[in-house]
Amino acid sequence: MAHAQKVKFEQPKEFKFSPENMKLVEHHIAKYPKGRQASAVMPMLDIAQKQNDNWIPEAAMEEIARLLDMPRIKVFEVATFYTMYNLAPKGKHHLQFCTTTPCWLAGSGDVVKACEKHLGVKLGETTPDNMFTISEVECLGACVNAPVIQRNGDDFYEDLNPQNVIAVLDGLKAGKPVPKGSHTGRLTSLGAQGATCLTDIATKTGNKVAGEGKK
Ligand code: FES
Incomplete structure (x- = not known):
């Protein structure tokens, strides 16, 4: 490491x-x-x-x-x-991992472990190339799309798991545009049952409509 x-x-x-x-x-x-x-x-x-x-x-x-x-x-x-204010320098990408109960129940512990292993640093530390600082914060207010990471106080990456979070890290490191919001492809905070209203929008964006299966 x-x-x-x-x-x-x-x-x-x-x-x-x-x-x-x-x-x-x-x-x-x-x-x-x-x-x-x-x-x-x-x-x-x-x-x-x-x-x-x-x-x-x-x-x-x-x-x-x-x-x-x-x-x-x-x-x-x-x-x-407030944890959104940094009182000391951070890496180029300051990633704040929510580990409060809804994110924890949705697997934030595994997301944190996967990132620590991939980057070779622990929470509260910065990578030697100064590219990433990772830290732990309380609820980021996006619990319905847990687990969630906030980058540099502005960008939210949501619906994370130990696999898709590595793609987020690699994309940031390579300077590629990393999509904000859900990383499992769902429309904003659409429930697992699919859209129950605004079904025309859900259909257009390829999201599931309740009772009809994946469009
Ligand atoms: S508990 Fe993680 S965003 Fe609310």
Whole structure:
């Protein structure tokens, strides 16, 4: 097994939003009444993370506190509470595996084991080529398509098993487009019994219609 990379990093001394991102920041702040601008803290953390190669330095949290006129500790509290915010550098693909009960019952343990074996790292570690960081998170809100992985906070890969998740990893490593959503071919969250409404859409997309078998 390859040795997992110990990620060493330094906190940058300064952080400023790019002019383009500053427009986005202003857009979010403007959504809230005067005196309530702190409500923009979550999208601002997300913008900072995307600007800074998928992690949020302390200087960014301080800059957000300054822009929102709120105590730094309150920004830190939000950033440290949610697993979607990374407070240290991650691999190019940060894969967050849901292992909460519905995903676990659907086989997330086997999906995690297959990935750990394929990549040669354990949960919480980064591959030596810095391509993947894998971590464990609580419910990602896509339980009906369990097991689920979230990539870099945006892309969801669903209906995973120990076989199709390897194709996801290999596709990402090769820089190929990896389909988001279900990896067993079902339409969004269509139940195993097949479509019971919107049957015309299900038929067009090759999905099963209840009582009629696979179309
Ligand atoms: S339990 Fe895994 S997405 Fe909800």
